[in-house]
Amino acid sequence: MDNGTTALRRSMYLLWIAAAVGSVLGRVLAVNAVDMIRLEQYLKKRLESSLAEARQRGDEQAARRYEAELARGTWRKQRPFLSANDRSRWCTVRALVEHGTYKIDAIVSQPNWDTIDMVKHDGAGRPAPGPDEGHLYSSKPPLYATLMAAPYWLIHKLTGWTLGTHPYAIGRMLLVMFNVLPLAAYWLVLARLVDRYAATDGGRCLVMAAATFGTFLTTFAVVINNHLPAAICALLALYAAMRIWCDGERRWPYFACCGLFGALTVTFELPAAALACLLAAMLLYKSPRHTLAAAAPAAVAVAAAFFGTNYAAHGRWSPPYAHRSPQDNWYDYQYRLPGETRVRQSYWSDRHSRSPIDQGEPSPAVYAVHVLVGHHGIFSLTPLWLLTIPGLVLWCRQAGGTRAIGCLIAIVSLVVIAFYLARPVDDRNYGGMTSGFRWTFWLIPLWLVGLIPIADRASGRPWLQIACALLLCLSALSAAYPTWNPWTHPWLLQFLLEEDLISLGLQDAA
Numbered sequence: 001m002d003n004g005t006t007a008l009r010r011s012m013y014l015l016w017i018a019a020a021v022g023s024v025l026g027r028v029l030a031v032n033a034v035d036m037i038r039l040e041q042y043l044k045k046r047l048e049s050s051l052a053e054a055r056q057r058g059d060e061q062a063a064r065r066y067e068a069e070l071a072r073g074t075w076r077k078q079r080p081f082l083s084a085n086d087r088s089r090w091c092t093v094r095a096l097v098e099h100g101t102y103k104i105d106a107i108v109s110q111p112n113w114d115t116i117d118m119v120k121h122d123g124a125g126r127p128a129p130g131p132d133e134g135h136l137y138s139s140k141p142p143l144y145a146t147l148m149a150a151p152y153w154l155i156h157k158l159t160g161w162t163l164g165t166h167p168y169a170i171g172r173m174l175l176v177m178f179n180v181l182p183l184a185a186y187w188l189v190l191a192r193l194v195d196r197y198a199a200t201d202g203g204r205c206l207v208m209a210a211a212t213f214g215t216f217l218t219t220f221a222v223v224i225n226n227h228l229p230a231a232i233c234a235l236l237a238l239y240a241a242m243r244i245w246c247d248g249e250r251r252w253p254y255f256a257c258c259g260l261f262g263a264l265t266v267t268f269e270l271p272a273a274a275l276a277c278l279l280a281a282m283l284l285y286k287s288p289r290h291t292l293a294a295a296a297p298a299a300v301a302v303a304a305a306f307f308g309t310n311y312a313a314h315g316r317w318s319p320p321y322a323h324r325s326p327q328d329n330w331y332d333y334q335y336r337l338p339g340e341t342r343v344r345q346s347y348w349s350d351r352h353s354r355s356p357i358d359q360g361e362p363s364p365a366v367y368a369v370h371v372l373v374g375h376h377g378i379f380s381l382t383p384l385w386l387l388t389i390p391g392l393v394l395w396c397r398q399a400g401g402t403r404a405i406g407c408l409i410a411i412v413s414l415v416v417i418a419f420y421l422a423r424p425v426d427d428r429n430y431g432g433m434t435s436g437f438r439w440t441f442w443l444i445p446l447w448l449v450g451l452i453p454i455a456d457r458a459s460g461r462p463w464l465q466i467a468c469a470l471l472l473c474l475s476a477l478s479a480a481y482p483t484w485n486p487w488t489h490p491w492l493l494q495f496l497l498e499e500d501l502i503s504l505g506l507q508d509a510a
Contacts, residue, residue: 009201013191013208020212021184024221028175031080031222032168032484044070079112080171083487085432086223088117088138090171092145092313094163097153102142102313103135109337110164116347119323119330125316127323131334131343139320139331142313143267143306144226151177179221179228186232187212190445193239197246197402198452202459206468207451210384214475215444216436219486230268230442234275237261238405238446241279244286246401252294258283259295263302269442270321274415278408351426357433360425367428368421375493376430376437378417381478383471385447387454394453409446416440435482435490 051066081087091104091113099106103123107113119139120128128134138145155170156162163170190211198204212218220228240258243249262279265272276299283291307317314320323330331348351359361367373380395406420427420439431438458464481491489497 017187084115087115092138096149120333129333131336142309200459203455206455226268227441233261233265235445255290255294256298259298263299267306361428382475384475388447388450391454392450
């Protein structure tokens with residue numbers, strides 16, 4: 001009977017994961033800036049009409065100009081790269097493969113390849129504020145873009161295509177490779193973890209339903225970003241650590257896996273250093289020999305790749321985020337794109353000239369409220385996390401290895417949230433134009449694990465199951481609301497702005 005129940009449960013996991021992968025894959029295959037379709041049609045028709053009028057009146061000079069604009073595609077506005085954030089990484093991928101450099105000047109000057117997430121220096125890490133000094137680079141750490149460049153190089157060599165000539169075909173292939181397939185692996189590993197550490201079928205089903213349909217990880221699967229791979233790496237590191245700590249596992253691959261993926265999480269989300277340090281301490285306590293022989297070398301290899309690619313890109317070991325001081329500011333500059341005479345100003349030079357959402361919330365208290373329970377609220381947009389709090393309390397009160405795991409998740413969560421709440425006003429922007437407080441998305445797998453004890457308690461209690469189902473429904477609503485683009489305001493903020501129930505200076509950005 002138990003074997004039959006286990007087989008049925010695992011069949012349900014597989015069906016949920018298959019449905020979720022199909023849903024994400026469908027969104028990836030449809031990825032496009034659909035809000036630009038009508039504008040693109042209008043611009044093209046206007047150019048064609050102007051060309052016809054110029055020919056009718058015999059103005060050959062104007063006709064040639066309109067023909068050139070039509071041929072150059074300046075009217076095109078649709079693109080599968082939905083934000084300046086993800087385009088910043090795509091620009092680096094293109095520059096590496098097509099030009100053999102991390103400089104993105106030649107890429108951002110092309111139509112539809114603009115981005116505001118870029119810095120400027122002289123190639124050796126010295127600021128270059130003048131319009132004709134230095135070169136432009138993505139402000140994102142270059143390791144991830146370097147990894148993406150490898151399959152793109154292969155596609156480019158085999159087909160002759162580029163991301164400029166075939167953005168949809170190549171872009172979607174790389175999204176499947178770097179988002180969809182790792183996300184499927186993430187769900188499979190999570191299912192194994194849930195099956196091992198949850199005690200009831202009802203609890204297991206709730207956690208897996210939440211993982212596949214109720215979090216923002218699926219929302220961000222249609223764009224290249226650091227939050228999704230960070231969450232996947234965090235889960236893999238945590239799974240290996242739980243096998244070591246809770247089950248007494250001492251095989252070398254588990255230690256190497258924990259060290260490798262713990263370090264990779266930090267390369268995607270710097271505050272994840274809190275998780276990596278605590279995991280390292282736990283592993284050292286359990287087996288110093290295995291930790292030093294397997295986990296440490298894996299982590300060192302990742303660190304070498306992170307700092308090495310950063311030095312190759314910028315001539316400095318430290319990432320661009322570290323260069324924002326008045327004496328060493330890569331974000332405050334003027335620039336002139338190739339072939340242009342116009343001098344442009346960095347988007348980040350003057351806080352008051354930015355989009356309202358990027359000007360920052362002046363009040364730390366107001367910011368904390370909206371980060372936790374307000375329009376970008378961790379708990380208001382994904383109310384399932386309200387269950388994680390008592391779940392972690394139950395973990396911490398249990399005897400055995402799971403107590404340490406509960407404490408680990410609680411400590412890391414508090415440290416990361418406190419870090420972001422304590423940021424200066426320039427950084428208090430809720431993650432910019434985005435559908436949730438994205439800087440904590442990498443914590444999602446940890447919070448799903450924290451959900452396990454309370455999900456077990458809900459099993460067999462109809463009223464508690466109904467409450468859990470309602471919270472899951474609301475969480476799935478938030479994840480599904482940004483149907484085609486995760487770089488949009490959350491539904492709660494959009495509603496408040498539309499009904500004039502809030503005034504944050506965000507109306508123009510909406």
